[in-house]
Amino acid sequence: MAHGHKIELKQEFFSGNKKATKFSLILIVLGLLLTIIGIATAPKTHPSNEGASSEEHHHVAADNNTPRLNYYGDHQVNHPLPPPIPEDAGAHKPWYSRVYANILTNSYFFVLVSCLALFFWALQYIANAGWTTVFKRVIESVVAFLPIASIILILILIIGKSDLYHWAHYEHEALKPGEPGYDKILSGKSWFLNSSFFIGGIIIIPLVWFLIGKKLSSLSVREDAEGGLTPFKKSIRWSAAFTVFFIFSISVLSWLVIMSVDAHWYSTIFSVYNFATGFVAALCAITLIVLYLKSIGHLNLVTDEHIHDLGKFIFAFSIFWGYIWISQFLLIWYAHIPEEVYYYQVRLMDQWKPYFYINIVINFVIPFFVLMTRDAKRNPKLLGWIAVILLFGHWIDVYLMVMPGTIGSLAQFGMLEIGMLLLFTGTFIYLTLLSLTKRALVPINHPYLEESAHHDVGV
């Protein structure tokens, strides 16, 4: 019975856990090892040059001037022929672009996780929600990974831009209409898809997120030290400003970083899709850390009620993800406009087909049916496993968004991919737990702590 009796609001400290630190370090070392082995054993010659059989699939000729398969229907008659969309993005890419694409996948995934944790945090302020207060530090600790993930993302995009994006090559050609190789679509997008906009965007957007996140956490530190309502009220204002900026900027970031991978293609719902992917992943990360801290005897104020509501959030946003997924897929599949349907055509063929189906099954079907009952959401073990599976599923989602367009046939799911994922996960766990040790676990001066401790979802 939560209501009606007094709950003692005791301060707690997390001084690190040897087992968890060991686990994360093992992940890092193992990840590093696998990455190095993966890089060393990666085929250095291009797969399409090895056997003649795979050539038949690829309509891309080395020469830009030869007429090729026309994807644009009767555009050919009225307009200068645009170059075909390369079916294999990796046809002429060096072998190390696979490494770049992997770093891009992982860093973007963890940027999504941490920036959407920041969004979740800001959401609590602007919605005047109290129930998350007892595990507020966990949200803050996930946000603490944002600068590291962003720096890796920015570096890999600057270094690997020309190896990852085909618009980056086109940019330098400065072709006029009528010239061979002129691309109407890329020319039209060039005001947006150009190096200065790209580099500017990927630096400024995470920087602003980081600065607002820093402001929010300094207000949180002030609240711990001084108490009173001033930091809380200021946090509400900063959160409101952040949310407005965030929803625009995450769209721009997802267009710049991920949608421009398939530069001829666009989808208006793409940024919402990325938001959904990131939000579920962020909620899963938060839930896992809460469950972990609870299992080693911390966060005593967190009860089944909080776990239940986190489960509801994961359940609801998995459905939201599925809804957005089908919204994007259905329209493109039904309309069957060549330059749109290309995106799914590639992903429904050859090596990408299994990922395509794994993506839907893991991210929608499993959470929908498993987390449907109340008992499942209140079962820490089950919820924890679902969170792990979902984190992997949304990583696969990002992997599927990045790989076919960047490196195409060069991509393999081998030691490099597993190693890189383990490396990033290990670093994430290590740094998140480290940031949890730096401050007290209970935000003792937060005005909604009492309310949060008494949180009750009813029968």
Added chain:
Amino acid sequence: MNDKKLSLRNNKKVLFGIFEDGDSALEATQTVFNRGVNIIDCYSPYPIHGMEKAMGLKRSRLPIGAFVCAMTGLSLAIILQAGIMYFDWPMIIGGKPYAGIPSWIPVMFELSILCTAFGIAILFFARSGMIHGKIANEIIDPRQTSDRIVLAMSLDEAGINTDELVKLLSDKGAVEIRQRVNLDNNEFEDNVIK
């Protein structure tokens, strides 16, 4: 919970405790429930946080009904679309196969929701006996819809003495206590105790 407990009619002797605020009503409910008194219902103008637990209400089985309704809607949508688009009159739309499953999803989704919404609304009203035209005899105090909370307890199998129960309720802040005796000819007698 069984029907006997749900209805005021089916209990011979009923005791009402009328309260002015939710907190004292909740506290009284908890105490009375812990003493083993059968609580028939609690009539309140607004939801009282934690009251379900205090009254010892079991979880509603409505979600199971909702799931069954949703699956019914889903199957209906599949049968409907497969019947029309695949078996009865195969049509090619937009060059898609006859069984273009992705294009069926919106209808599957909508029919599931429609059946669930109507289904659980009907189930809810049927299960709680709220049938249109039925005269409610649950108005104990006219103010129970504005600012009073009425707690109804059965005295038939109460493991507690009535006097003791009355004292307990007034200790917990009941402003009025009434006893009702249900007579055979569908009528009743109310006696104000306090």
